[in-house]
Amino acid sequence: MELKPETVRLLWFAGGLALFYLVESGVHTRPWHDSRSKRLVFHAFLAVLNTALMKLAVAGPLLYWTLIVEARGWGLARWMGLTGVTEIVATVIILDCADYWWHLWNHRIPLLWRFHQAHHVDTHVDVTTSLRFHPGELLLSGVVKAVWLLVWGPSMLAFAIFEASVSLAAQYHHSNFDYPDRVETALRTLTVTPRMHASHHSAMTPTLNSNYSILFSVWDRLFGTYIPPTAEHLEVQGLPYGRDRHLDLGYWFTMPFDRLPTDEELEGVIASKRDSSKSD
Numbered sequence: 001m002e003l004k005p006e007t008v009r010l011l012w013f014a015g016g017l018a019l020f021y022l023v024e025s026g027v028h029t030r031p032w033h034d035s036r037s038k039r040l041v042f043h044a045f046l047a048v049l050n051t052a053l054m055k056l057a058v059a060g061p062l063l064y065w066t067l068i069v070e071a072r073g074w075g076l077a078r079w080m081g082l083t084g085v086t087e088i089v090a091t092v093i094i095l096d097c098a099d100y101w102w103h104l105w106n107h108r109i110p111l112l113w114r115f116h117q118a119h120h121v122d123t124h125v126d127v128t129t130s131l132r133f134h135p136g137e138l139l140l141s142g143v144v145k146a147v148w149l150l151v152w153g154p155s156m157l158a159f160a161i162f163e164a165s166v167s168l169a170a171q172y173h174h175s176n177f178d179y180p181d182r183v184e185t186a187l188r189t190l191t192v193t194p195r196m197h198a199s200h201h202s203a204m205t206p207t208l209n210s211n212y213s214i215l216f217s218v219w220d221r222l223f224g225t226y227i228p229p230t231a232e233h234l235e236v237q238g239l240p241y242g243r244d245r246h247l248d249l250g251y252w253f254t255m256p257f258d259r260l261p262t263d264e265e266l267e268g269v270i271a272s273k274r275d276s277s278k279s280d
Contacts, residue, residue, distance in 0.1 A: 058141075062149070098148050113260075115140065118253075121238055173197035189217065
């Protein structure tokens, strides 16, 4: 029986989620402060909701747009005559670099941060956090991806491999497990590890605004946004505000439209959370 592309994507996504959920169940690094089943149900609901909302608004148009770009030979990849494995490898590298910049812009541009903060308000990072994105962010991301596809012009196969790689990587580096220090340090020279990304979810501003890479950690090193993760970075995860409502569906949806706290307010809350963590 021949599997449809939609079925393959679903099996890949569900398989990765199940794998890392089981891994962190056995060798988790940080204790959970909420019921794991509650977290799974909440974030799975967000994933289903986003899939339903984005299938027609983003996924379908992007697929059609990729076919048009490929059929008409648009983009730098076609202009350079890239084909086969070379084109696939180049596409993964180029689009991963583009994803790095998109992630950085989501932190640096206030309008984009309004939507991205819905991902960061989670007070604990595990594989289910990889399901937690606001539909507004996904819609904006779809528009940006359409531009990347036009400029680069990847084949449908290369783009599908990139998207599958990003999906699995997001599940992996959000997972609640860690490696021994020497292994972790070695892996971090090339790829984004769970520890490196967990530090990105710290309530501490320096690391919250660093370590943006998705697949390859080289982008943070190359563009000066890399900060080595430390135990202190992982003391308090999630944003300093909205912590008591991080599993509130209404709050998650309306966050982009709320008033953003000032820097002074943030620093005060961060200091309070850090002191509370040390006293526990």
